[in-house]
Amino acid sequence: MQLNRTIFLVLVTFIIGGISLVGYKFTDNSANLQKTDLQEKYSQVKIFASSESDFHAIENAGLDLDHVESIDNYVVAWLSASEIDALKRSGVAYQVTVDDWMQYYNSRPVMSEPERRLAIQQSANDFNVTHSVYGSMGGYMTYAQVVNKLDSMRLEYPGLISSKFSIGSTHLGNQMWTVRVSNSPDAPTGRPEVWFHSLIHAREPMSMTQNMYFIYWLLENYNIDPYATYILRYRELYFTPVFNADGYLHNESTNPGGGGMWRISRKPCTGGTGADLNRNYGPYEFWNWAGGGSSTVCGSETFRGNLPFDQVETQNAMNFVNSRNFKGALSYHTFGNYFIRPYGYSGALTPDENIFQNFSADMILQNQYTVGRSLQTVGYTVRGTTDDWYYSDSGHAKIIAMTPEVGTSTDGFWPPQSRILPLAQSTVWSNIYFSLANGGYVAPVNTALNKSSYVPGESGNLKISFKNKGLIPANNVKIELTSQSPYINVSGVTFSYNSIASYYQDSVSLNFNVLSGAPLNKGLPVLLRIKQNDTSIVHQQRIYVCVGNGTTTLSDSAENGTGNWTFTGGWGTTTSQSFSPPTSFSESPTGNYGNTQTRTMTLANPINVSAFPVTVLSYYVRHDIEPLDNAYIQVSSNNGTNWTSVKYYYGQQLSWKQEVLDITDLVNSSAQLKVRFIIVTNRSVAADGIFIDNIKIQNYQDVLTGVSNNGEIPLSFALEQNYPNPFNPVTKIKYQLPKAGYVKLTIFDALGKVVQVLVNENKPAGVFEDSFDASNLATGVYFYKLESGDFTDIKKMMLIK
Ligand SMILES: [Zn+2]
Known part of the structure; x- marks a missing residue:
């Protein structure tokens, strides 16, 4: 019998504005650790299983x-010693690659406080998230620290996140704390x-x-990032960060420094826990599916329980789902x-395979995860899982799970501390997209100018293929293009739709004229916006209409060898296809690509585009890629340390097509621009792959944005990039106001602290420039924010002393 002791902890002692938070309690059994509770030895194992019969042999053992x-x-x-014994019995070949998990875990580097501060500063810079999510358990938050964070989020953002509420007690009486996140959270x-x-x-x-x-990304970016703002206004998100609180607290008690390998619940079963x-x-x-996919033996790490929902935690989840x-x-x-989709139990397709594919294709844009059912990703079936029940049970409406x-x-179950923020950031886009696409969400499928550059006096158009990528109709949609340059005319182009059905796709062409006085070798900005519910921006994209040929900083037609590039996994040149004969680049120069592959072609040397505000990448492409495999085009502004995807491809496009991609906002006038082409494939079905030809990078100068033709009153609000940037110690910030009003221009440091208010007064309409002197500030990233009426924009700058 276990004697649980209840600990009352008053961990939250904030008193802000007279509000005092009550304490909470949790229960653990650390005082009663039995010998059998001590952690087994775990090892990292390479298992040479490639066919379904291999996985069956492992399961049968x-x-x-x-x-x-x-x-x-x-x-x-990562397997325990007893699991490795079972693997041995299966006869499937394996190799131990790391013998002792805890020894390995303890040997890994720990981040120092300055290293953590630097990582948080980068998080502020790249994601505008200034709060820390580090904790004391090997870098991860303990259960109590998570609860504490949820409380402090509510204190700081009471209009965007609810007070925590429990969806039920665990077996040991801990709470499954949950929060609701929206701009009407109560x-x-x-x-x-x-x-x-x-x-x-x-x-x-x-x-x-x-x-x-x-959650912090949403809270901190409300009214700053259009996606965060839209999600908080038009969605209702729920978060339950610690589902298995008993198991997590058990790991805290056995391994307070992190690395605990307890996986399952803490409810006793016959012969184990x-x-x-x-x-x-x-x-x-599903739970009892004859093909296997869980263990029927108490003591196994995949023990399914004696009946479906015989664990109180899954019962709580069931009740919560059925109540919402x-x-x-x-x-x-x-x-x-x-990203694994249903069905897990039988490996069969759901009737909604197309919907899952629509979701995952966009969700993996920035992390290049492999998609498919469990059979196509990990290689085996699983039964009794969350996804299958959320998706298919009749007690509630179907859920895309x-x-x-x-x-x-290599990250394993407790990734090294230096990986915590990069991994947290790797799913932000996936979460944004998932939140948006569960409602009405109109977004471009493709945006293409009819030419890559124009001459003064020429007219042109921007063709937008758009789609409601969401599950329900999108209402009062507007697609509009506005000019941000005195040299380009966009005459009243707004397309309006009362309602766009789910998955309906169409296109519109938005016309413009480049005025005859337009200067050569400049990029003229236009702003594409998609609004829903009349005025809420759900997509915003600046695109440069380029005049003249600009300056070419890369041109490669694949005819002069491979010296510009570094290849991994089999890229090379081929003569089997080409746009400009005889040669193009391909990830599989002869025949098909293979399964479970990641192959890259990366610019060997960075390109310096720091003299150019505008950067355009173009290339020709043709492809034949299985729909569950994906190719991506990515750019990096820091010599390949971080990559952002600008385009992805799957399926067939068997004629050559030119892509012209405005990468200005991603490149940010970097001295270390790199481009990479990458393909990631899953376990099933290979194809011919992707061919790339005539890769070009062209650069242009910027012009003053958005002043009307008479040169006096700007057409729109704008906040320009400071110059010079980086700077030391003085820089100039230019902005424009289309109408008179109260203006505030504030400088923040990377942690969100105000360092100076540059402007705080009423101003007439017009173009303004202010100097910012950072003589008494330290090297680092700073932000400047312009607010006037409904307009807010924020940009970053770099002080280097
Ligand atoms: Zn898991």
């Missing part, structure tokens, strides 16, 4: 795998609802950390770099 990374003809897993609103939960497996703290980071909560969901026929109207749910795990697996097998 009593090992139900979960969380592997598929690489070439093997998978990588009660349900009837908006499309999405649920994010994490730590259903107790040894996966990165799953929780990325959810906490995403715990069930796998992600094998304990119904319906019965979720349209989407993401059950976050680590690791493997996957997926399992993201964050990180690689």
Whole structure:
């Protein structure tokens, strides 16, 4: 019998503005650790399983795998000593690659305080998230620290996040704390609802950390980033960061410095403790599927329980789902770099394969995760999982449910501290997209100027192929183009739609004239906006209409060898296809690409475009790629340290097509621009692949934005990039106002602290320039924010002393 002791902790002692938060309690059993509770030895193992029969042999030997990374003809897993015994019995070849997990864990570098501060500064710079999500358990927050954070989020942003509420007690009496995030957080609103939960497996703290980071991203970017603003206004998001609180607290008690490998619940079963909560969901026929996919043996790490929902935590989740109207749910795990979709139990396609594909194709744009059902990603079936029940149970409306697996097998269950923020950031776009697409969400499928450059006096058009990528109709949609340059005329082009049905796709052409007085070799900015609900911006994109040929900083038609590029995984030149004969680049110069491959072609030397405000990348492409595999075009402004995808391809495009991509905002006049072409493939079906030809980078100068033709009153608000940038110690900030009003221009440091208010007064309409003197400030990233009427814009600058 276990004697649980209850600890009352008053951990939250904020008293702000007279509001005092009450304490909370949690229960653990650390005082009663038995010998059997001590952690087994875990090892990293390479398993040479490539066919379904290999995985069946492993399962028949009593090992139900979960969380592997598929690489070439093997998978990588972290297994306990008893699991390795089972693997041995299966006869499938394997190799131990790291013998002792805890020894390995303890040998890894720990971040110093200055290193953490620097990482948070980069987070402020790149994501405008200034809050820390680090904790004291090997860099991860403990259960109490998560609760503390939820309380402090509410204190700081009472208009955007609810007070925490419990969706039920765990077996040991801990609470499954949950928050509602929207700009009307104190009660349900009837908006499309999405649920994010994490730590259903107790040894996966990165799953929780990325959810906490995403909450901060939303809170801090409200009224700054159009996506964050739209989501908070028109969606209702729920987060349950610690699903399996008992298991997580158990890891805290056995391994207070992190690295605990307890996975399952803490409810006793005959001969052991715990069930796998992600094998304990119904319906019965899924949970009990004859093809396997969970263990029936108490003591196994994939023990399914004695009946579906016989664990109180899954019961709580069931009741919560049945009491709400979720349209989407993401059950976050680590690791493997996957987005896994139903069905898990039989491996069959759902009737909504097309919807899942529509979601995942865009969600993986920035992290290049592999997508598919469990059979196509990890290689085996799983039964009794969250996704299958959320998606298909009849007790609630169908939910688009997926399992993201964050990180690689090298990151493992407790990624090194230096990986915490990069991994948290790697899912931000996925979460944004998932939140948007569970309601009405109109976005471009493609935007293309009819020419790559123009001559003065010429007219042109921007063709927007757009689609409602969301699950429900989008209402009162406007697609509009506005000029931000005195040399380009856009005459009243706004397309309006009362309603656009889910997955309806169409295109419009937005016409413009380049005025005859336009200067050569300049980029003329226009602003594309898609609004929903009349005025709320759901997509915003600046595009430069380029005049003249500019300056070419890269031109490669694949005819002069491969010296410009570094290849991994088999890229090269081929004569089997080309736009400009005889040669093009391909990731598989002869024949098809392989399964479970990542192949890259990266610019060997960075390009310096610091003299140019405007950068345009163009190339010709043709492709034949299985729909669940993906090719991406990416750019980096820091010599390949971070990459942003600008385009992805899957399916067939068998005629050559030119792409002209305005990468100005991503490149940011970098001295270290790199471009990379990458393909990522899953476990099934290979094809001919992608061909690239005539790659070009062209650069242009900027011109003053948005002043009307008579040169006096600007047409729109604008905040320009400061110059010079980087600077020391003085820089100039230019902005324009289309109408008179109160203006505030504020300088912040990377942690969001105001360092100076430059302007704080009423001003007439016009173009203005102010100097900012940073003589008494330290080297680093700073932000400047312009506010006037409804207009807000924020830009960053770099002080280097
Ligand atoms: Zn998991």
